[in-house]
Amino acid sequence: xxxxxxxxxxxxxxxxxxxxxxxxxxxxxxxxxxxxxxxxxxxxxxxxxxxxxxxxxxxxxxxxxxxxxxxxxxxxxxxxxxxxxxxxxxxxxxxxxxxxxxxxxxxxxxxxxxxxxxxxxxxxxxxxxxxxxxxxxxxxxxxxxxxxxxxxxxxxxxxxxxxxxxxxxxxxxxxxxxxxxxxxxxxxxxxxxxxxxxxxxxxxxxxxxxxxxxxxxxxxxxxxxxxxxxxxxxxxxxxxxxxxxxxxxxxxxxxxxxxxxxxxxxxxxxxxxxxxxxxxxxxxxxxxxxxxxxxxxxxxxxxxxxxx
Numbered sequence: 001x002x003x004x005x006x007x008x009x010x011x012x013x014x015x016x017x018x019x020x021x022x023x024x025x026x027x028x029x030x031x032x033x034x035x036x037x038x039x040x041x042x043x044x045x046x047x048x049x050x051x052x053x054x055x056x057x058x059x060x061x062x063x064x065x066x067x068x069x070x071x072x073x074x075x076x077x078x079x080x081x082x083x084x085x086x087x088x089x090x091x092x093x094x095x096x097x098x099x100x101x102x103x104x105x106x107x108x109x110x111x112x113x114x115x116x117x118x119x120x121x122x123x124x125x126x127x128x129x130x131x132x133x134x135x136x137x138x139x140x141x142x143x144x145x146x147x148x149x150x151x152x153x154x155x156x157x158x159x160x161x162x163x164x165x166x167x168x169x170x171x172x173x174x175x176x177x178x179x180x181x182x183x184x185x186x187x188x189x190x191x192x193x194x195x196x197x198x199x200x201x202x203x204x205x206x207x208x209x210x211x212x213x214x215x216x217x218x219x220x221x222x223x224x225x226x227x228x229x230x231x232x233x234x235x236x237x238x239x240x241x242x243x244x245x246x247x248x249x250x251x252x253x254x255x256x257x258x259x260x261x262x263x264x265x266x267x268x269x270x271x272x273x274x275x276x277x278x279x280x281x282x283x284x285x286x287x288x289x290x291x292x293x294x295x296x297x298x299x300x301x302x303x304x305x306x307x308x
Contacts, residue, residue: 035209068106149162151194
């Protein structure tokens with residue numbers, strides 16, 4: 001265990017590889033996570049890319065189990081599949097074999113300052129070039145328009161002209177916010193991406209928003225991150241949403257009102273993107289066209305007593 005008492009290092013990996021000077025991505029579950037964006041991104045990266053743990057955090061010091069109880073499966077006459085909370089820093093390699101670091105897992109309930117200090121120590125130890133993190137927030141926006149993002153941090157060239165929503169507000173913080181704040185105090189390069197998820201889809205998995213998060217992280221860190229499976233899942237969701245919307249005049253009216261508000265705010269506002277997409281927008285409208293239906297369809301099934 002490292003002197004801070006919060007994490008243990010994988011000494012075997014550190015003896016084999018020089019991890020200094022890499023970019024670090026971050027994403028934590030437990031905060032808002034509208035559309036399950038962070039959980040989808042984490043599942044995709046850990047499942048698709050070459051990865052090996054660099055440091056394990058002592059989760060027992062950081063989690064309040066009674067307020068956020070882990071899941072376990074009761075299978076007829078026995079207990080199986082205990083979903084143990086985890087928080088770890090991984091060395092990963094993208095599709096082009098470029099290495100980077102990824103800090104992910106359950107957001108700590110306790111000892112935020114100690115945890116932040118431990119992460120800063122790792123950032124300094126590995127002389128991390130840039131820290132980029134992602135989270136998601138529910139917004140009154142339609143699923144039929146490009147997914148927006150609010151960017152924050154201390155790198156103006158990564159922020160200016162990209163955010164689709166800017167305001168000064170007092171809000172409950174996440175551990176990612178505190179990490180960004182402390183990284184800025186320490187003079188480290190940091191950028192955060194808050195992905196905008198249509199508020200009526202915030203409780204369901206919304207793959208197009210996860211794709212947007214992956215593309216922003218990949219662009220800022222110059223990485224080729226996997227998104228094809230999420231794109232395909234997004235197309236399925238969009239088809240379901242489109243079918244459900246077509247069957248409800250009330251839903252169509254809600255979406256139309258959101259479209260009008262979105263278009264009036266966007267009119268005459270030129271935004272740039274770090275992504276090399278057509279018209280500097282992400283992702284295309286076709287990829288977004290079916291998600292209200294999926295969500296509403298799931299609600300109909302639950303109301304009919306057939307929800308899973």
